[in-house]
Amino acid sequence: xxxxxxxxxxxxxxxxxxxxxxxxxxxxxxxxxxxxxxxxxxxxxxxxxxxxxxxxxxxxxxxxx
Amino acid sequence: xxxxxxxxxxxxxxxxxxxxxxxxxxxxxxxxxxxxxxxxxxxxxxxxxxxxxxxxxxxxxxxxxxxxxxxxxxxxxxxxxxxxxxxxxxxxxxxxxxxxxxxxxxxxxxxxxxxxxxxxxxxxxxxxxxxxxxxxxxxxxxxxxxxxx
Numbered sequence: 096x097x098x099x100x101x102x103x104x105x106x107x108x109x110x111x112x113x114x115x116x117x118x119x120x121x122x123x124x125x126x127x128x129x130x131x132x133x134x135x136x137x138x139x140x141x142x143x144x145x146x147x148x149x150x151x152x153x154x155x156x157x158x159x160x
Numbered sequence: 161x162x163x164x165x166x167x168x169x170x171x172x173x174x175x176x177x178x179x180x181x182x183x184x185x186x187x188x189x190x191x192x193x194x195x196x197x198x199x200x201x202x203x204x205x206x207x208x209x210x211x212x213x214x215x216x217x218x219x220x221x222x223x224x225x226x227x228x229x230x231x232x233x234x235x236x237x238x239x240x241x242x243x244x245x246x247x248x249x250x251x252x253x254x255x256x257x258x259x260x261x262x263x264x265x266x267x268x269x270x271x272x273x274x275x276x277x278x279x280x281x282x283x284x285x286x287x288x289x290x291x292x293x294x295x296x297x298x299x300x301x302x303x304x305x306x307x308x309x
Contacts, residue, residue: 096169096170099170099172099240101240101299103299103303103306105303105306105307106307111307112219112220112233112234112235112236113236113303113306113307114235114236114237114238115236115237115238115241115300115303116217116236116237116238116239116240116241117170117171117172117238117239117240130236131217131219131236131261132261143299143302144299144302147175147295148175148176150172152299154302154306
């Protein structure tokens with residue numbers, strides 16, 4: 096099975112709940128991500144906890160326009 | 161492996177199960193397709209199903225009792241995520257209200273009794289799913305710590 100990235104997206108500079116979702120590729124700085132009805136830009140990506148089997152656990156900070 | 165088993169395999173909850181075990185999970189799942197804005201669970205109500213987001217997204221919101229009792233979104237959950245697991249393991253009322261935020265949101269629902277029966281018959285399956293459920297709850301707590309909500 097290909098790697099799966101479980102990502103905690105946290106919105107910087109806003110009172111926003113963020114999101115948790117699985118992606119097939121690790122998010123990169125500059126990527127756009129849709130959370131609810133809005134789009135955000137990824138500004139930072141870190142490993143949140145060590146990978147287990149095919150799953151990677153990441154934390155991405157995003158910001159709105 | 162069937163389509164549903166392949167989808168289930170892509171969620172962390174069932175990581176570590178054999179193809180046969182995934183098949184037995186798939187056999188007790190029921191599909192639910194939703195339009196944006198539909199409510200799936202309501203905080204405080206009875207509930208005995210766990211849900212897996214296969215497509216689309218949902219918003220989880222909480223109402224804290226008190227003078228300012230408006231609902232507050234605490235997280236959005238997309239593909240591969242689960243919700244409703246607290247009612248599955250502690251049999252308490254729903255801890256949050258969850259609604260779909262995208263058209264064609266596709267969920268798989270798993271009932272408490274059917275799941276517990278499966279765990280009784282197959283302890284390895286029960287251990288793996290409960291372990292993964294604990295890891296998922298831990299991930300959600302880390303997310304909440306990071307968002308400060």
